[in-house]
Amino acid sequence: QVQLVESGGGLVQAGGSLRLSCAASGLAFSWYGMGWFRQAPGKEREFVAGISGSGTTIYADSVKGRFMISRDNAKSTLYLQMNSLNPEDTAVYYCARSLGEVVGVERSQYANWGQGTQVTVSS
Numbered sequence: 001q002v003q004l005v006e007s008g009g010g011l012v013q014a015g016g017s018l019r020l021s022c023a024a025s026g027l028a029f030s031w032y033g034m035g036w037f038r039q040a041p042g043k044e045r046e047f048v049a050g051i052s053g054s055g056t057t058i059y060a061d062s063v064k065g066r067f068m069i070s071r072d073n074a075k076s077t078l079y080l081q082m083n084s085l086n087p088e089d090t091a092v093y094y095c096a097r098s099l100g101e102v103v104g105v106e107r108s109q110y111a112n113w114g115q116g117t118q119v120t121v122s123s
Contacts, residue, residue: 004022004095005115006114011120011122015084017082017085030073033051033100034098039116040091048080052098052103056102060105080093086123089121097110
C-alpha cells in the first residue's frame with residue numbers, strides 16, 4: 001500500500017532554514033502530484049505547496065518566496081526547502097499524494113497522507 005514518511009523537522013530559530021523530506025513507496029511516484037500541508041495547534045490543516053507530476057509548482061501566499069518544493073523521482077522523494085522561517089510557520093507538516101497528476105490546494109484533492117513532522121520556530 002501507499003506509504004509516505006516525512007522527516008527533517010525540528011527546532012530552529014527565526015530566520016533559519018530547514019529541509020523536509022517525504023519518502024514515498026507503494027505508488028508510481030513520478031506520475032502523481034504531491035503536496036505539503038501543515039497544521040498548527042488549534043487550526044485547520046492548510047495547504048503549503050504542491051508539485052505536479054510534470055514539475056509545475058504552486059504555493060500558498062504565506063510561503064511564496066521563502067519555501068521551495070521539489071521532487072526526486074529516481075528516489076521517490078518529495079522535498080520542502082524552508083527559508084526565512086518565522087514563528088507563524090510552527091506546525092506539523094504533512095506530505096500528501098494527489099488524486100492525479102495535477103495538484104490543488106484543497107485537502108479533498110489528496111488521497112494519502114504521511115504521519116507528519118513537527119517544525120518549531122522560536123522567536
